[in-house]
Amino acid sequence: MAGRNGTATIGAATGGAQITFLEAIRQAMFEEMERDPTVLLMGEDVGVYGGAFKTSEGLLERFGWERVIDTPISESAIIGAACGMSYVGLRPICEMQFIDFIVCAFNQITNFVAKGHYLWNAPAPIVIRGPSGGGVHGGPFHSANPEMYFVHTPGLKVIYPSTPYDAKGLLKAAVRDNNPVLFFEHKFLYRRIKGEVPADDYTVPIGKAEVRREGKHLTILSYAAMMHTSLEAADALAQEGIEAEVIDLRTLLPLDEETILNSVKNTNKCLVVHEDTKTGGIAGEIAAILFEKAFQDLDGPLVRVTALDTPVPYAPTLEEYFLPNAKKVFAAAKELARY
Amino acid sequence: MAKEMSRELTRQQYLDLYYYMRLNRAVEENMVKLFRQNKIVGGLYSSLGQEAISVGTCYALEKKDWIAPMIRNIGALLVKGVPPRDIFMQHMAKYDSPTKGRDGTSHFGDLDNLHIVSPISMLGDLIPVMTGIAIGARYLGQKVVAMTWIGDGGSSTGVFHEGLNFAATQKAPFVLILENNLWAYSTPVRRQVPLENLADRAKAYGIDSYIVDGNNVVAVYNTAREAVERASAGEGPILIEAKTFRRLGHAQHDPAEYVPKEMRAYWEARDPIALYEKFLTAEKLLDAAGKKEIDKKLDTLLTAEREFAENSPLPPPEFAEGGIYCTGDDCHKIRAKWERPIAEVTPPKSSVTPVWTVPGFGSGKGSGGAAAPIHFGDAPAAMEKPSENGRPAKTATKGTPKKAKAMSASASRKTRR
Structure with missing residues (x-):
C-alpha cells in the first residue's frame, strides 16, 4: 500500500470494478434499498445534501422523501425513531454525520436498543453508521474512535472494516442482520483506498476476521486504517527477514477469537495495533483472551501500539505524534520478534 | 364535572x-x-x-x-x-x-x-x-x-x-x-x-x-x-x-x-x-x-x-445466559405489514413528496396558527440588499426590531467603555 497520502488498492480481485471505500458504502446502501423496500436511511443532511461526505448522494432522488429522511440535529431522536421503525418491520440505517456524535445517543443505543432482545424479546434490526477516525486533522470532536464504548455493550454488533470489498459486503450483512449493528467507517480511507468489488450481490459475514498477510514470526492484529499501517510495517519487516502475519479483525463484537488464537498458536507472538486510545482499547481484551486461552503458546509479551491516552489533538504535529504509524509498528514488531 | x-x-x-x-x-x-x-x-x-x-x-x-x-x-x-x-x-x-x-x-x-x-x-x-x-x-x-x-x-x-x-x-x-x-x-x-x-x-x-x-x-x-x-x-x-x-x-x-x-x-x-x-x-x-x-x-x-x-x-x-442476539429467522421473522402498494415507495415511483411536509422554505406555523414569515422582521428585502456604503441599509419599516435597538444600545455601551 502507498503511504498515507497516496491511493492504495486492495480487496478481493474478482474481476469487478475498482471503487473507493466511500463508493462501496454508497453502493451498499443503494443496492439494499433497491432490493428491500423496508430499508430506509435517516440522518442529518443525508437527503438533499447527500451526506456530509456524500455517502448518500443520489439516494433521495432515487428513493424519495419517505425513505431518505433528513432529520433535525437530534441523535437520540434518530436512534429512538429507528428503533420504533424496526418494531414495525422496517430496517432503518441511521447516519451519524460524524461518528463522534454517536455518544449523544448513548443512552438510546446502550439501554434501549441493545437490551431489547435479551429483556423483552424485541429485536431491533437497525444499522448505525458514520465516519470515524483521525489522521485528517478533524480535531478532538471529528476524529474519534468510540467503538469500545459499544463493544462493552452486550446486544450490539460492532463492525470496523478496512477495504471497499469488506465495507460493502459487511454493510449489506449489517442491513440484513436482525440485531442493532454499529458500522464504523474510517474517513481516512473514504477516498484514499480503492478496491475491487464484485458486480453481483454479495455479503461478508459479521464476526469473521481475515488474514491479510501470512507470516510465521509474529501476529499483528489490527482493523480499519491501522490495518493498512500494519501491512505497510509488515512489508518493511519482511525486508529484515521478519514475516508478520497480519489479521484484519473487521468485526470487534462479536470478536473472532478462533482466527486470533489459530494465528497466535502458530506465531507465538502477538502485537495489536489500533487507532483507539490505549486504556480500554480492544488490545487489552485480546490480551486477556490470549492469557486465558493461549498462555502456553506465548513466547513474548503482548505488545500494544495504539494512540495516546488523550483526546485527538488538532495540530498536525500533535496528531501525528498521537497516532500510531508504520514506523512505530515496525519498531515494536522488531522488538517483539527478538523474544 | x-x-x-x-x-x-x-x-x-x-x-x-x-x-x-x-x-x-x-x-x-x-x-x-x-x-x-x-x-x-x-x-x-x-x-x-x-x-x-x-x-x-x-x-x-x-x-x-x-x-x-x-x-x-x-x-x-x-x-x-x-x-x-x-x-x-x-x-x-x-x-x-x-x-x-x-x-x-x-x-x-x-x-x-x-x-x-x-x-x-x-x-x-x-x-x-x-x-x-x-x-x-x-x-x-x-x-x-x-x-x-x-x-x-x-x-x-x-x-x-x-x-x-x-x-x-x-x-x-x-x-x-x-x-x-x-x-x-x-x-x-x-x-x-x-x-x-x-x-x-x-x-x-x-x-x-x-x-x-x-x-x-x-x-x-x-x-x-x-x-x-x-x-x-x-x-x-x-x-x-x-x-x-x-x-x-x-x-x-x-x-x-x-x-x-x-x-x-x-x-x-x-x-x-x-x-x-x-x-x-x-x-x-x-x-x-x-x-x-x-x-x-x-x-x-x-x-x-x-x-x-x-x-x-x-x-x-x-x-x-444467552438470548443477547436474535439468531435470525428461526428466532424472529422481521416482517412489515404493507397496507399500501409497495410500488409507491420503490423506484421509479418513490421520488414523490409526502403530504406531510411543511410547505414553503423555512416557514412553519406560529403559535397563533398563522404561517410564520420566511424572514424575521417586516422588511426582509432591506436586509438582503447591501447598501452603497457597505453598511446594512436602514429599515424604515415600523416594528423591526426592538431587539436590534437593544443590541445596538449595548454595543454603544461597550464602545463608550
Missing part, C-alpha cells in the same frame, strides 16, 4: 371505563399485599389516584394502535388486553412472565399482538421510539396512532425535546400524554418546570395541546379520543397535559413526607374512582347491585390470576 361527563358515550363505554379503573386499582392493591409478603422482588410503583389517565387515554385507542406505557400506566396495559397475571409475574420475577424474569415491573411489551413497547427506566426515551413507530407504520400505509406517557419530571429530559420536535417535523400520528402529578420523586413540579401549564411546551414544537382534569375519566377519554382522531387524520402530534396528583410516594419505600398535608387532602377528596361512581350513580348507570357484581368479578379474577402467578417458578439460573 357532570357537564364534561355528559358527552354521549354508550352505556357499555361508561361501564368499561369504570371497570378498568377498578381493575387497575385492584391489581395494584393486590401487588401491595404481595409486596408486604415479600413476594415482589424489586420496587413497586403506584398509580393510585391516576387511574383515570391510564384508562381514559388508552381506551381512546383501537386495537391496532401502539402504546408504550410508563411505570404508572398499568391501567393502560390492562385496557390494551394484558392479563393481570403477567403484571403480577413481572413484579415477582417469574419464569412465566413476559420477560421470563429478565426484567421487572411494567418493563415488558408485545410487538406482535397487542402492539405494546416496553419502557426502560430512563425517562423520555419512549418519545422518539413511538415517533418512529408512528412514522414507520405510516410509511407502510397503516392507519395507526402511537401513544406514550411522560411525567412532569420526565418532561425535563433532553430526549423529550428531541423526540417531540422530530415528531412535529414529521407530523407523526403520535399522542403524548403528559401526566402532571406534581411530584418527580421528591421534587415538586415548580422546581422541574417554571410553567403554570406544561401543555405550553407544545407551542415550542408548533403542535397542538390540551389540558385536562386527570381525575375525570370521561374528560380524559373525550380529550384523548379527539387527539387520537386528529393525529390519525394527519394533523401531527398532540400533547395532552393531564393534571393530577401522585397519592403515594415515588415507590413503596418512600413515605412521601415532603408532600404538604393540605395538598394530599385536597386530592384525596378528588379520587377519580369515587368521583366517577358518583356520576354513574347519578346517571343511573350503576347501582349498588351492579357495583357488587363488579367487586365479585374482580375478586374472582384476581384471586385466580394471583394464584397462577404465585405458582410460577423463578427462572432457572442458567437462563441468565
Whole structure:
C-alpha cells in the first residue's frame, strides 16, 4: 500500500470494478434499498445534501422523501425513531454525520436498543453508521474512535472494516442482520483506498476476521486504517527477514477469537495495533483472551501500539505524534520478534 | 364535572371505563399485599389516584394502535388486553412472565399482538421510539396512532425535546400524554418546570395541546379520543397535559413526607374512582347491585390470576445466559405489514413528496396558527440588499426590531467603555 497520502488498492480481485471505500458504502446502501423496500436511511443532511461526505448522494432522488429522511440535529431522536421503525418491520440505517456524535445517543443505543432482545424479546434490526477516525486533522470532536464504548455493550454488533470489498459486503450483512449493528467507517480511507468489488450481490459475514498477510514470526492484529499501517510495517519487516502475519479483525463484537488464537498458536507472538486510545482499547481484551486461552503458546509479551491516552489533538504535529504509524509498528514488531 | 361527563358515550363505554379503573386499582392493591409478603422482588410503583389517565387515554385507542406505557400506566396495559397475571409475574420475577424474569415491573411489551413497547427506566426515551413507530407504520400505509406517557419530571429530559420536535417535523400520528402529578420523586413540579401549564411546551414544537382534569375519566377519554382522531387524520402530534396528583410516594419505600398535608387532602377528596361512581350513580348507570357484581368479578379474577402467578417458578439460573442476539429467522421473522402498494415507495415511483411536509422554505406555523414569515422582521428585502456604503441599509419599516435597538444600545455601551 502507498503511504498515507497516496491511493492504495486492495480487496478481493474478482474481476469487478475498482471503487473507493466511500463508493462501496454508497453502493451498499443503494443496492439494499433497491432490493428491500423496508430499508430506509435517516440522518442529518443525508437527503438533499447527500451526506456530509456524500455517502448518500443520489439516494433521495432515487428513493424519495419517505425513505431518505433528513432529520433535525437530534441523535437520540434518530436512534429512538429507528428503533420504533424496526418494531414495525422496517430496517432503518441511521447516519451519524460524524461518528463522534454517536455518544449523544448513548443512552438510546446502550439501554434501549441493545437490551431489547435479551429483556423483552424485541429485536431491533437497525444499522448505525458514520465516519470515524483521525489522521485528517478533524480535531478532538471529528476524529474519534468510540467503538469500545459499544463493544462493552452486550446486544450490539460492532463492525470496523478496512477495504471497499469488506465495507460493502459487511454493510449489506449489517442491513440484513436482525440485531442493532454499529458500522464504523474510517474517513481516512473514504477516498484514499480503492478496491475491487464484485458486480453481483454479495455479503461478508459479521464476526469473521481475515488474514491479510501470512507470516510465521509474529501476529499483528489490527482493523480499519491501522490495518493498512500494519501491512505497510509488515512489508518493511519482511525486508529484515521478519514475516508478520497480519489479521484484519473487521468485526470487534462479536470478536473472532478462533482466527486470533489459530494465528497466535502458530506465531507465538502477538502485537495489536489500533487507532483507539490505549486504556480500554480492544488490545487489552485480546490480551486477556490470549492469557486465558493461549498462555502456553506465548513466547513474548503482548505488545500494544495504539494512540495516546488523550483526546485527538488538532495540530498536525500533535496528531501525528498521537497516532500510531508504520514506523512505530515496525519498531515494536522488531522488538517483539527478538523474544 | 357532570357537564364534561355528559358527552354521549354508550352505556357499555361508561361501564368499561369504570371497570378498568377498578381493575387497575385492584391489581395494584393486590401487588401491595404481595409486596408486604415479600413476594415482589424489586420496587413497586403506584398509580393510585391516576387511574383515570391510564384508562381514559388508552381506551381512546383501537386495537391496532401502539402504546408504550410508563411505570404508572398499568391501567393502560390492562385496557390494551394484558392479563393481570403477567403484571403480577413481572413484579415477582417469574419464569412465566413476559420477560421470563429478565426484567421487572411494567418493563415488558408485545410487538406482535397487542402492539405494546416496553419502557426502560430512563425517562423520555419512549418519545422518539413511538415517533418512529408512528412514522414507520405510516410509511407502510397503516392507519395507526402511537401513544406514550411522560411525567412532569420526565418532561425535563433532553430526549423529550428531541423526540417531540422530530415528531412535529414529521407530523407523526403520535399522542403524548403528559401526566402532571406534581411530584418527580421528591421534587415538586415548580422546581422541574417554571410553567403554570406544561401543555405550553407544545407551542415550542408548533403542535397542538390540551389540558385536562386527570381525575375525570370521561374528560380524559373525550380529550384523548379527539387527539387520537386528529393525529390519525394527519394533523401531527398532540400533547395532552393531564393534571393530577401522585397519592403515594415515588415507590413503596418512600413515605412521601415532603408532600404538604393540605395538598394530599385536597386530592384525596378528588379520587377519580369515587368521583366517577358518583356520576354513574347519578346517571343511573350503576347501582349498588351492579357495583357488587363488579367487586365479585374482580375478586374472582384476581384471586385466580394471583394464584397462577404465585405458582410460577423463578427462572432457572442458567437462563441468565444467552438470548443477547436474535439468531435470525428461526428466532424472529422481521416482517412489515404493507397496507399500501409497495410500488409507491420503490423506484421509479418513490421520488414523490409526502403530504406531510411543511410547505414553503423555512416557514412553519406560529403559535397563533398563522404561517410564520420566511424572514424575521417586516422588511426582509432591506436586509438582503447591501447598501452603497457597505453598511446594512436602514429599515424604515415600523416594528423591526426592538431587539436590534437593544443590541445596538449595548454595543454603544461597550464602545463608550
